[in-house]
Amino acid sequence: MKKTVMVVDDQPGIRMLLEEVLKREGYEITTASNGKEALDKIIEKKPDLLMVDYRLPIMDAKGLLNTLQEREIYIPAILMSGLIEEIESRRDEFPMVEEVFAKPFNIDDARLHVNRILQQNR
Template sequence: MTKEILVVDDQPGIRMLLQEIFSDEGYSVSTAETGKEALDQLYARSFDLLILDYKLPIVDGSEVLKRLERDQISVPAIVMSGLDDIRKEINGFSIVRKVFAKPFNIQEVSDFVKGFLE
């Protein structure tokens, strides 16, 4: 069965890059531009992995994580952030598996996702 990934980032370039890379790897990739769009998709169906930008318009990444944990939607998440130190803030979220600083090394992200999903 094909693994499903949801990529959430307000930057179209990052969304397209990650979608292309993971689609080429054989994953089914959906995207969202805002935290609200992400939540709509996450409540509608299940994903094997959430790749979430921390700084999002409307509903930010931390609010997405809070709502998922509150409603017991336990999709594993990778958080990406350009902020220096968000590790303290996201430490309390059990669904977060990894944090990547932006700009991230695409090979590192790809290797981590492959290792995690296989």
């Protein structure tokens, strides 16, 4: 069965880029433009990995991850942000986060990290 990656970002270009690259890796991709939309989709079908932009409209990454934690839904996550220092200093607040990417990120690095996380969490 194919592993599923959910890409949550309010920038359509980033969603499309990650979707294209990760589909080539053999993953099924779902996307959302904000945390609320992501939460609704996660309740429908839980992905194997989340790639979430830190700053999102309606519900941000912190709101999404906290809600999942409260509901005892564990999904390994990659946080993406232009504010890497702020996130790194508060990383202990996000137990699901396995990796933090600074935006803009290297797409080959992103692909390698996604593969590694999904292989670790079989």
